[in-house]
Amino acid sequence: MTKTTSEIVARCEEIYEDLNFTTAREWKAAKEGRKVIGYLPVYIPRELIHAGGMLPLGIMGGGDNLEVIHGDAYYQSYICRIPRSTVELGVSGRMDFVDGMLFPSICDVIRNLSGMWKMLFPDTYSKYFDVPQTYKDEIGGTFYIGEMRELLHDLERIAGRKISDEDIRNSIAVYNENRRLVNELYELRAKVPWQAPASEAYLVIRAGLVLPVEEHSALLREYIDAAKAEERPIKDNSKVVVTGMFCEQPPLNLIKSLELSGCYVVDDDFMLVSRWLIGDVPTDGDPVYNLSQAFLHHSMSTAAKYEPDQEEKGQFLVRSVKETGAEGVIFASTSFCDPALLDRPMLQNVLKAADIPFIAFKYAENSGQMQPIREQAGTFVDSIKLWSAA
Amino acid sequence: MTLTAGIDVGTGAVKVAVFRIENGKEEWLSRCTLRIRQRDPMQLSREAFDQALEDAGVKESDLDYVATTGEGEAIPFHTGHFYSMTSHARGARFLDPKTVAILDCGALHGRAMITDARGKVTNYKMTSQCASGSGQFLENIARYLGIAQDEIGDLSMQADDPEEVSSICAVLAETDVINMVSRGITSPNILKGIHLSMASRLARLLKSIGVKSDLIMMTGGLALDEGLCEAMREQLAKMKGVDAKVINNPDSIYAGAIGAALWGAFRFDKLAASGTLLKAS
Numbered sequence: 001m002t003k004t005t006s007e008i009v010a011r012c013e014e015i016y017e018d019l020n021f022t023t024a025r026e027w028k029a030a031k032e033g034r035k036v037i038g039y040l041p042v043y044i045p046r047e048l049i050h051a052g053g054m055l056p057l058g059i060m061g062g063g064d065n066l067e068v069i070h071g072d073a074y075y076q077s078y079i080c081r082i083p084r085s086t087v088e089l090g091v092s093g094r095m096d097f098v099d100g101m102l103f104p105s106i107c108d109v110i111r112n113l114s115g116m117w118k119m120l121f122p123d124t125y126s127k128y129f130d131v132p133q134t135y136k137d138e139i140g141g142t143f144y145i146g147e148m149r150e151l152l153h154d155l156e157r158i159a160g161r162k163i164s165d166e167d168i169r170n171s172i173a174v175y176n177e178n179r180r181l182v183n184e185l186y187e188l189r190a191k192v193p194w195q196a197p198a199s200e201a202y203l204v205i206r207a208g209l210v211l212p213v214e215e216h217s218a219l220l221r222e223y224i225d226a227a228k229a230e231e232r233p234i235k236d237n238s239k240v241v242v243t244g245m246f247c248e249q250p251p252l253n254l255i256k257s258l259e260l261s262g263c264y265v266v267d268d269d270f271m272l273v274s275r276w277l278i279g280d281v282p283t284d285g286d287p288v289y290n291l292s293q294a295f296l297h298h299s300m301s302t303a304a305k306y307e308p309d310q311e312e313k314g315q316f317l318v319r320s321v322k323e324t325g326a327e328g329v330i331f332a333s334t335s336f337c338d339p340a341l342l343d344r345p346m347l348q349n350v351l352k353a354a355d356i357p358f359i360a361f362k363y364a365e366n367s368g369q370m371q372p373i374r375e376q377a378g379t380f381v382d383s384i385k386l387w388s389a390a
Numbered sequence: 391m392t393l394t395a396g397i398d399v400g401t402g403a404v405k406v407a408v409f410r411i412e413n414g415k416e417e418w419l420s421r422c423t424l425r426i427r428q429r430d431p432m433q434l435s436r437e438a439f440d441q442a443l444e445d446a447g448v449k450e451s452d453l454d455y456v457a458t459t460g461e462g463e464a465i466p467f468h469t470g471h472f473y474s475m476t477s478h479a480r481g482a483r484f485l486d487p488k489t490v491a492i493l494d495c496g497a498l499h500g501r502a503m504i505t506d507a508r509g510k511v512t513n514y515k516m517t518s519q520c521a522s523g524s525g526q527f528l529e530n531i532a533r534y535l536g537i538a539q540d541e542i543g544d545l546s547m548q549a550d551d552p553e554e555v556s557s558i559c560a561v562l563a564e565t566d567v568i569n570m571v572s573r574g575i576t577s578p579n580i581l582k583g584i585h586l587s588m589a590s591r592l593a594r595l596l597k598s599i600g601v602k603s604d605l606i607m608m609t610g611g612l613a614l615d616e617g618l619c620e621a622m623r624e625q626l627a628k629m630k631g632v633d634a635k636v637i638n639n640p641d642s643i644y645a646g647a648i649g650a651a652l653w654g655a656f657r658f659d660k661l662a663a664s665g666t667l668l669k670a671s
Contacts, residue, residue, distance in 0.1 A: 236455070236470030236657060260463040262471050374463075378473040379511075385657055386476065387510055 052159035058209025100125035198265035303343035314350030396650030402497035420445035457654030481645030490604035495612035546617025549582030585621035613642030
């Protein structure tokens with residue numbers, strides 16, 4: 001029987017709120033010898049984990065339902081919350097079924113977390129996964145291939161078996177399909193945002209951080225078809241692009257508040273792991289080389305990614321606004337988020353030059369007071385609706 | 391001809407205004423106010439909306455745009471939502487086109503706005519979360535003193551020796567009032583003290599957004615409290631560099647709903663001109 005969007009979203013919300021990761025635990029318990037590898041934002045080549053028959057598990061912090069007690073002892077109170085709530089998830093035993101943890105290079109805080117994890121959980125594999133900052137084949141490419149080979153070697157040890165090139169090629173094909181569906185959902189939302197609201201799309205994509213990829217692809221297909229089939233009222237909202245939320249995730253209420261304030265969120269940088277690589281990764285030839293090429297030359301741009309070409313800096317936002325028909329940009333970042341906050345003035349200058357309106361605010365994964373954000377986003381939308389030339 | 395409705399969901403009441411705009415002429419067809427009194431604001435909005443439509447002799451399907459403001463974002467049948475600053479500023483200018491600054495005093499917040507020549511809000515500030523500057527606080531005090539709400543303004547104007555009340559915290563202010571009652575201070579002097587305390591906060595808000603010698607329109611539920619208006623005049627007169635005039639209007643309480651309805655019409659025309667017309671939903 002065909003499910004409605006609300007039924008699908010209700011299931012995704014259940015997964016989102018479950019801080020014991022029951023779905024992943026059940027997957028692991030269903031068959032002897034199964035392994036789960038956790039990872040933090042922003043990007044990990046999940047294909048390599050999948051190729052070893054293991055489950056990649058996205059850990060996006062504890063959100064607004066987790067009380068951080070122990071985690072606060074490990075980090076300064078003024079920085080972002082995701083490292084503290086991740087420590088809390090770990091020390092409270094909520095991640096005791098996870099066999100390995102990957103900490104991609106996003107900032108110093110997450111790098112420090114990888115070291116802390118090693119000390120806190122010496123029996124769990126943990127790796128600081130360094131992705132290249134230089135996008136030249138002979139430098140970043142060579143380095144990244146080496147980094148992936150090293151990870152593969154470690155994953156083979158955890159999986160207890162060899163991971164062949166054919167295994168990786170098959171996994172690339174499975175993730176290509178998943179990325180196509182995620183992109184299809186983003187395109188649908190940009191075109192008819194009232195049919196696939198950002199808060200729903202977020203939950204549906206977020207479920208993919210916990211579910212096996214094949215199951216998630218089926219869920220995406222189901223949601224897209226249901227969203228297209230349902231008639232929902234159109235509101236006189238303004239289309240906006242949200243940027244800066246690539247690491248610590250906003251509480252669901254924040255996304256809902258933006259929508260209630262009159263925003264149709266038509267592009268964002270939430271959970272970029274789901275769509276970091278642009279287009280299909282080739283499924284022939286050397287799969288590790290193909291993944292490195294995709295990372296270097298066909299990957300998303302954000303404030304978290306180094307852009308050596310000053311002319312190109314921030315143009316990804318201008319393109320996003322043009323392609324989605326957005327009328328403004330909302331910068332949102334967490335406290336002391338180096339990647340987002342250091343780039344923000346440069347990105348804002350690019351938007352000013354392109355005559356694109358923007359606003360900025362701060363949030364945390366446990367932000368509870370939405371009134372100031374609603375006021376700010378709402379007045380921004382009013383100014384676009386009433387005073388823009390269009 | 392454009393037919394629109396504005397629904398202002400406040401903390402204390404739901405206000406609805408229905409407008410017909412033809413050849414630039416804005417005709418206010420009907421209005422309805424329902425006090426919330428712990429009832430469901432969404433259901434009340436529907437009732438007030440239906441009542442206003444009936445009074446205007448207009449069917450819901452005739453409306454081109456249903457605009458909400460205040461806490462009305464979640465009303466399912468709205469076409470678009472405008473923020474309180476935007477809608478109160480527009481409503482105040484409808485009530486008196488010479489208005490430059492607006493002071494929206496509702497049950498929960500005090501909000502000062504200043505507009506440019508086009509009516510665009512160029513700056514605004516709100517009172518902080520403490521309720522000591524709000525209508526809800528004044529309502530509580532009136533209840534403690536056994537006074538009906540509509541008596542507050544007149545009694546305050548009769549004060550001969552107003553007592554100072556804390557303007558920082560509602561709890562402290564309420565304690566002050568209890569002490570005053572036990573000391574035998576008269577109700578007019580207590581009320582005037584509260585009005586002066588509220589007005590002092592609101593006057594600072596107005597000054598901080600750049601109000602100098604402008605016409606200030608009071609809107610919101612407290613706009614018709616003459617005691618507060620008078621206290622505002624007194625406090626502004628004490629401020630250096632400020633020579634502003636405070637006015638109110640019998641329909642000030644509808645400013646948000648009026649503004650929403652008029653902006654809705656503006657937006658409808660703008661969308662029609664750009665070929666991206668929405669249907670009121």
